[in-house]
Amino acid sequence: MKFDSNTEAFKALDERGSEALNERIERTQENQWKQKYHVQPIAGSMDSIAGFVYHDGTYHILYQWSPFEDKRTRCLYHVTTNDLVSFENRGIVKMLSDGAYSGSAFVMEGNIHLYHTEVRSNTAFQQYTTFKMEAGGLHPDRTVPVIKGAPPGYRWLMKDPKVWHGNGGYIMMLGAATSEDYGRVLVFAGDTPADFQYRGELETHLDQFGFMWESPDHFELDGHHVFMFCPQGLDRYRNSYWNIYQSGYTIGEMDYDSLTMNHGPFHELDHGFDFYAPQTTLNGNGERLMIGWMGMKETGYPTDDSWSHCLTLPRELSVEQGQLRQKPAAGLRKLREAEMTAEGYFDHRPKKMRDFYGDSYELVMEMLENDATRIHIDLRVSRREQTSLIYNSATRTLILDTAFSGEMPENVDGTDRKVALDAPLSKLQIFVDVSSIEVFANDGEAVMTARIFPSRKATGMEVSTEIGSCHVRMTRYSLKQLSPNPVIENK
Numbered sequence: 001m002k003f004d005s006n007t008e009a010f011k012a013l014d015e016r017g018s019e020a021l022n023e024r025i026e027r028t029q030e031n032q033w034k035q036k037y038h039v040q041p042i043a044g045s046m047d048s049i050a051g052f053v054y055h056d057g058t059y060h061i062l063y064q065w066s067p068f069e070d071k072r073t074r075c076l077y078h079v080t081t082n083d084l085v086s087f088e089n090r091g092i093v094k095m096l097s098d099g100a101y102s103g104s105a106f107v108m109e110g111n112i113h114l115y116h117t118e119v120r121s122n123t124a125f126q127q128y129t130t131f132k133m134e135a136g137g138l139h140p141d142r143t144v145p146v147i148k149g150a151p152p153g154y155r156w157l158m159k160d161p162k163v164w165h166g167n168g169g170y171i172m173m174l175g176a177a178t179s180e181d182y183g184r185v186l187v188f189a190g191d192t193p194a195d196f197q198y199r200g201e202l203e204t205h206l207d208q209f210g211f212m213w214e215s216p217d218h219f220e221l222d223g224h225h226v227f228m229f230c231p232q233g234l235d236r237y238r239n240s241y242w243n244i245y246q247s248g249y250t251i252g253e254m255d256y257d258s259l260t261m262n263h264g265p266f267h268e269l270d271h272g273f274d275f276y277a278p279q280t281t282l283n284g285n286g287e288r289l290m291i292g293w294m295g296m297k298e299t300g301y302p303t304d305d306s307w308s309h310c311l312t313l314p315r316e317l318s319v320e321q322g323q324l325r326q327k328p329a330a331g332l333r334k335l336r337e338a339e340m341t342a343e344g345y346f347d348h349r350p351k352k353m354r355d356f357y358g359d360s361y362e363l364v365m366e367m368l369e370n371d372a373t374r375i376h377i378d379l380r381v382s383r384r385e386q387t388s389l390i391y392n393s394a395t396r397t398l399i400l401d402t403a404f405s406g407e408m409p410e411n412v413d414g415t416d417r418k419v420a421l422d423a424p425l426s427k428l429q430i431f432v433d434v435s436s437i438e439v440f441a442n443d444g445e446a447v448m449t450a451r452i453f454p455s456r457k458a459t460g461m462e463v464s465t466e467i468g469s470c471h472v473r474m475t476r477y478s479l480k481q482l483s484p485n486p487v488i489e490n491k
Contacts (some may be wrong), residue, residue: 021067025486027306032433036360037479038184039087040310049106051114052279078138084314086332088211091490093138100161115161123149124158128194137490151198160215167256173216174195183231187259203260210234215277216241221288222319225254227261235290238417244298247276271419272448288317291428300410325444336477347469363430372465381460386480387452396421406454419446
């Protein structure tokens with residue numbers, strides 16, 4: 001693979017060695033845990049999402065990419081899709097400094113505007129870049145700093161700007177921390193997308209809630225105001241906050257003039273192991289869609305020597321009964337190919353579902369009757385491996401257990417995650433890929449995401465109960481694979 005030495009991006013890559021990068025790409029393509037229908041890097045590390053935006057019929061995803069293991073070379077990588085099913089790698093659109101953090105993007109006057117944070121000498125600059133669409137590619141037009149440094153009373157690092165048009169101008173939210181190490185969101189406003197003045201701190205009911213808030217997002221949905229953010233430093237409480245860092249939301253009403261958010265309790269967005277720093281966008285049909293980073297900071301994964309992290313499937317958001325619901329985007333049905341259905345009872349004797357094997361598929365399970373104390377659903381089963389979903393009927397608790405899922409990530413607290421459902425379990429929609437699982441319970445009431453690393457032999461499925469029986473209808477779909485598309489150069 002030859003790089004274009006006339007550009008800054010490929011000069012930097014060529015200095016590191018095109019041969020070394022090509023070897024990493026080949027290792028990634030041959031890796032036993034390479035995903036089949038999730039977006040992942042062509043090699044190296046996919047860091048958090050830097051922009052997710054819908055523009056003129058196309059979704060654009062920008063993420064930070066480190067091609068090499070030491071992460072000294074950092075780029076902004078571009079992926080597009082028209083249907084949230086078929087994704088195309090477009091390549092590098094911008095080189096990033098060592099002190100670059102993520103941001104967000106929005107569309108204005110036909111161009112995509114990207115904001116992100118760059119840190120130099122313990123000063124956080126909020127950078128603004130206009131990207132123009134030319135010949136189907138995304139090209140940076142100009143980059144200027146719009147905010148330098150933090151207001152008095154806050155730590156020097158302000159990060160992850162979220163910008164939108166509202167309240168007669170432009171609003172920017174930034175994740176921050178007070179000098180006493182309490183997470184906050186700071187608000188800036190301006191008449192143009194490159195001129196922001198500090199307005200103040202967003203007042204919430206969460207005064208002592210973690211030491212840093214990252215990836216803030218705010219939008220209106222179904223008549224409610226939703227405020228999403230990622231608090232760092234929460235203590236575990238019952239089934240909540242077991243990961244190193246959390247992603248969640250509150251629902252209420254935002255007052256832009258007084259900078260207050262009157263809201264209900266904080267809810268985690270995902271109750272699994274590997275979900276962080278999500279971003280949302282509004283499409284042409286008025287639907288609010290979200291994609292998360294399927295990974296966790298400070299966790300080591302078995303694939304890290306060739307590639308790490310991927311993106312979740314796109315989720316459609318709604319507010320029902322005061323809570324956020326996440327459903328797999330409707331367009332994902334286009335992934336479906338061969339269909340297999342079964343209906344019947346199972347009990348305490350493990351039942352092997354011989355026609356439901358595989359390492360990548362979608363499984364829909366409808367609970368028609370259930371008098372079992374506990375339901376066990378074992379996926380990616382081999383003689384020594386299984387990834388288990390366990391439902392406790394008495395407490396309405398759904399458990400994702402990865403104790404025997406294969407090779408284990410490093411720096412993870414425990415091997416199970418739990419979520420208590422508001423309603424009895426009636427439906428599971430499960431997306432299994434080669435090295436991940438995404439579980440949607442009760443049409444998006446709760447979601448659980450995890451990276452798993454089983455052997456190639458782990459393709460079986462078994463169901464059983466503790467006591468009693470369960471009557472289910474199951475449908476399994478084979479899913480189309482993304483075509484390998486290891487693009488380096490922006491196109």
